[in-house]
Amino acid sequence: MLRSMYAGISGMKGFQTKLDVIGNNIANVNTAGFKKGRVTFQDMMSQMSSGAQGATDTRGGVNPAQIGLGSQMGSIDNIHTQGFRQTTNNPLDFSLEGDGMFVVASDLERTGATDFDPENIISNIDLDESNVSYTRAGNFYLDTNGNIVNSDGLYLMGYAEDGDGGINTNNNSVLKIPETAQSFSVQTNGTVNYIDADGNTQVAGQVALANFSNPAGLQKAGSNLYLNTENAGYTGLSEPETDGVASIVSGSLEMSNVDLASEFTEMITAQRGFQANTRIITTSDEILQELVNLKR
Incomplete structure (x- = not known):
């Protein structure tokens, strides 16, 4: 043939x-x-039809056929590449400007008892033992307990508040808005603030972003989720706007590229x-x- x-x-x-x-x-x-x-x-x-031949004293070289x-x-x-940003004015819609991905998890495993847990916040999460995925889709919601979750009920991971109004970057935590909060907002560095019942500004935590040196090496898992692979170059969690990681724009969504x-x-x-x-x-x-x- x-x-x-x-x-x-x-x-x-x-x-x-x-x-x-x-x-x-x-x-x-x-x-x-x-x-x-x-x-x-x-x-x-x-x-190969015929191989290459080098030049001699009487004849030039011949290329392979x-x-x-x-x-x-x-x-x-x-x-x-970056997708275009669509304004929604929904405070729980987050878009990323730059590199990085949101971290969502389920089947949470904890490393031990929490040091600071005034609102029953799920903290001290062991991400290595939990079911962790990554996403650029920033459409999040509040569940019945005030936890920030995505459309599939996966928890948005971040850093817990340290008890003094600061952020403890060593404590991976589920971000939660207290039921008594009058309103809340998310800053470009991922810090989640809310107004308590007395009208005072409080810190609920900070959104953590995962960074990859080769995001093209991530594995698509469906539902806008990605899984880490050996070739993705995972470099750990970072605070937004640090170490070249993206900033967060609340009230907007990053759409398809x-x-x-x-x-x-x-x-x-x-x-x-x-x-x-x-x-x-x-x-x-x-x-x-x-x-x-x-x-x-």
């Missing part, structure tokens, strides 16, 4: 994968915190590439048909 036919099949498979990724990008064009995917291709091993055997998928990358114009252009390219590979198969089939007809 002709090698061109198998090369055309490999090209069709690659462009099918590309269309799958483009379709997922377009489907999530309005998903908060979504990061688009991108497919890259590689050529496959080439068949190789016949390519098609293409293969090289990678599916997640592009973690999908550009519809770019996606439609890529879709046209993938469609034409798929059609061109089908033409290769059709042409190869016509040649084989002519060979079979030689028997007549």
Whole structure:
């Protein structure tokens, strides 16, 4: 059989994968915190017809003659560029300006008794033993106990207040707004303040952000969540606006970084590439048909 036919099949498979990724990008064009995917291709091993020859005293060198055997998928990358910011005026909608991710967790494990727990705050969390995920989607809510959670009920993690109005960065805690609070606000450095029943400003804690040297190495887990991997380069938790970590903008959401114009252009390219590979198969089939007809 002709090698061109198998090369055309490999090209069709690659462009099918590309269309799958483009379709997922377009489907999530309005998903908060979504990061688009991108497919890259590689050529496959080439068949050697004749090898290279070096130059001699009487003749120049000869380049190798190789016949390519098609293409293969090289990678599916997640592009973690900044999405545009949409203003919502909801104080529990957080967007990140810069690098970093929110930390959400469930099945919380505690390292021991809490030192400061005036409002039954879940603190001293052992993130290594808890079910931890990461997200850029900042649409959070308050549960019945006043804890800040996401739409799936996962707790937003941060640092606890130290009892003197400061922040204890050694105490991982669930952020909670007391039921007696009249109002609350979140500063750009992640500090959560609230007005108590007496009209005084109190500190509830501080939002903690996870930073990764290679966010493209994170594994998508669905529900706008990412899981840490060995290639993500997790560097630990940090306070917002420190160590190059993002600042938090309350009352807004970071939307998807999908550009519809770019996606439609890529879709046209993938469609034409798929059609061109089908033409290769059709042409190869016509040649084989002519060979079979030689028997007549």
